[in-house]
Amino acid sequence: MTVAIIDSGGSNLRSVAKAIDRLNKSYVITDIADEIMKASFVILPGVGSAKNVMSELKKKNLVDVINNLKQPVLGICIGMQILFEYSAEGNTKCLGLIKGDIQKFDESTDLKVPQMGWNKVTFSDQRLKKFNNYYYFANSYYSSIQKHTTATSEYGEIFTSVVEKNNFLGCQFHPEKSSDAGEFFLQYFFQKS
């Protein structure tokens, strides 16, 4: 069983890789379509901006590859945001796997943008309540509540912290930086099939 971590051009994939390592799973960091398609689990990390990540994925011809994956896929932070249709960050058309847009936190208020730090995540499904906890966030953009939102957090307003549709799971927080709670959440992902 291999986990493919998609190399979307960002610099820091090491912490995601180490988190997978700590769960005793083998992984590859790759931008090769074949390796991604063959993996049992796929992680789309996303570092930088939605625009950069999307243009890297296009350049590497990975957009269709990702859109057609049938195994569990986890998008982290910007990796989650690009699962949606559109991001206001750089006016970017995204993968469009999940209905909804990504917008910027309102800076005209007292809100500190980016949101940086630990924030509470609340799951709506009774069976997922055990994952309610603090997780680590570092984001300036967010998705409002959408049809496929499964957990929410509050920062100025209520936003989507976890989204799930079919085999695509996305989290706005960084599970690899979220201590034991993050590890527990990653295990939830790896239980999927």
Place this chain on the structure above:
Amino acid sequence: MARSLKEFSSKNHKIVGSIVDLAKKYSKEGADELVFYDISASTVGATVKKEWVSKISDVINIPFCVAGGIKSIDDARSILNLGADKISINTPALENPKLINQLSKEFGSQCVVIGMDIKTVNNKDYLFAKTGSETTAHSTGINAMEWIKKVQDLGAGEVVINSMNKDGMRNGYDLKLLKKLSSVCNLPMIASGGAGSKEDFINVFKETNIDGALAASIFHSGEYSISQIKSSLLEKKINIRI
């Protein structure tokens, strides 16, 4: 959003050998972030010891910030590639403020922390540089209020306010300075310098609206564990992650 407790590993020769163990321990005990300072780096023109960065980042699962002599985009990139989430700059930012803007454009403002060593003299707050050693530490004559506004405009993502008047005194954070500076700061602000007891943490969170508190010796000495401090904060109804 929870307020956070940050742990800082200094380049104290007594503990260098066990830094990785300490980092792991603090991560397990509930620290909200680990900051690794090579405080002497800027004083001798060096960059933080790279091997430590990867060794530490491999054993922790919390945000990790690294500071020490980072003077360029390339310095920062290599530290981030080794597993840091943020870089903190102090003296190099004072010497070359444009660096803040360059780093923020390249890596995002969430990556760029500005450390400020501030000494209050006759009610005026000045930025000091090269504070890692007594022989190199000197006032830059830059006013702290002005500097905070400037780093904000240049794209910094967070500021750490270290009071040199309080640092090492272990009799509480510099509440007056923190209140004053937080009134002009829209960035997350972290208090540093002076933690010596549980009450000091309670006071800084109750009395000021800082976002986090950073401490070193109180934890290194083993006097208090991070979980002990967190329980007492929670008892006082301070919103903190447990």
